[in-house]
Amino acid sequence: MNKKLFLVDGSALYYRSYFAFSRNPLINSKGENTSATFGFLNVLLKLIELEHPDYMAIVFDTKAPTFRHKIYEKYKATREKMPEEMAAQYPRLIETLKAANFNILEKEGYEADDIIGTLARKFGKDSVDVYIFSGDKDMAQLVNGHVFLYNLPKAQAEPEILNRQKIKEKFKVEPEQIIDWLALMGDKSDNIPGIPKVGEKTASELLNKFGSLEEIYKRIDEVDKNWLREKLLEYREQTKLAKQLATIETNVPIDVDLEDLKFKMWDIQHVGPILKELEFRNLYNRMAAMSRGELNPDAFKKHDRDKVQYTLVDTTEKLDTLIQNLKKNKRFVFDLETSSLNFLDAEIAGIAISWQEDKASYIAVKHQGSGLTSDLVLEKLRPVFEDPSFLKIGQNMKYDALIMEQNGVPVKGMHFDTMIASYLLNPANQHGLDRLSEEYLNYEMIHIEEIIGKKGKKQKVMTDLSAEFVYEYACEDADITYRLYKILKEELKDRGMAE
Structure with missing residues (x-):
């Protein structure tokens, strides 16, 4: 059986964890909002309980501009600033992850996606399967025979694992076509401009017929709809820019060997004081049990809606x-x-x-x-x-x-x-x-x-x-x-x- 490397998009998971508790935030007795840290750890523990990873890295964005900002000033310009109380929790999260022996990676000038893409290409082969823990559709461009997308949609839901076939079923294009697919329709979440009136369906139909963005322009006369042909020609230069922005860099200069990413079980004596300070009593007990090899102790068996x-x-x-x-x-x-x-x-x-x-x-x-x-x-x-x-x-x-x-x-x-x-x-x-x-x-x-x-x-x-x-x-x-x-x-x- 192949070894399993899990690459966690830490920035995306942090946002998701914070907003999951936005209606009912966790506030400890000191008045500290601990929602994002709690949610983040909770998901990680479930991942470990379910998958028993051999290797793992949690990858974060940095505050520094990336090469994408240099080629397009408006890249991600529409994103709202991180809420203050969310930003205030971030140092606590990193402190806790480090105390628990998690491998944390980041590099100025690059996004978490680029580091993940680089590691996925470097290690996803032979006897290692890479699972990218992210819900972002742009990650689909990395999927191949040894690289999969992995997500836990809800606390009690089964994992969603996307291979090549499931990427095709979900997006109607092959993984290798995802970049061109995004270039045609744009990506609002990253403020990547698309061709007006070209959505997922139209972009998929074009790529299924022509195969690639370059081939579309080589055979532009074969585009049946006049309005679409005109739009493609009008926004030709923009699609080149959008393709650059949507392409995940897979050659980030980062010195990491596979053994550097080996999953190491935490020492509860080390991480325990932080968990207690945050008042994560149940997470403390759960992590203590896991550190003893009890990955699914009865005290923490999940409520299963299908078994009631x-x-x-x-x-x-x-x-x-x-x-x-x-x-x-x-x-x-x-x-x-x-x-x-x-x-x-x-x-x-x-x-x-x-x-x-x-x-x-x-x-x-x-x-x-x-x-x-x-x-x-x-x-x-x-x-x-x-x-x-x-x-x-x-x-x-x-x-x-x-x-x-x-x-x-x-x-x-x-x-x-x-x-x-x-x-x-x-x-x-x-x-x-x-x-x-x-x-x-x-x-x-x-x-x-x-x-x-x-x-x-x-x-x-x-x-x-x-x-x-x-x-x-x-x-x-x-x-x-x-x-x-x-x-x-x-x-x-x-x-x-x-x-």
């Missing part, structure tokens, strides 16, 4: 079965779906309950087509909710308890609130369920807007939707809350904050 057991409770028989399960376990999460966030006028659409990891049920209380009535559900659940020996767990449980009490069912035995636990552990942080799931479980939840739509006149109300449409979303909320309860409970205990 979520059920819709919409008959009396199913409700009775659920209540029997609760009586056996005596500890459960409950989470309400309501018609409003205002507890004074909110109606209960349904109740999600989880009593075990990866298992949850959603009781359809007031949904279209439900075979249950609100009165029936609440009366059957009353003995469980009124009995303090049944330990209740929730996320912002006070709200749900108020709604239940307003509907005549007092909640006793409130045992653990994950939102309050998060606040106790890190008061300056965000404490929403989505953010906690990403931080502790490396899992991106179904977003509420996928269910009811964006805020505005067209946003739907839970009670107007079918239970079949809602139940997986609701069950996930309860299930994730249960998983967080187990983690946060132990963290409180470790820090001497548990009762």
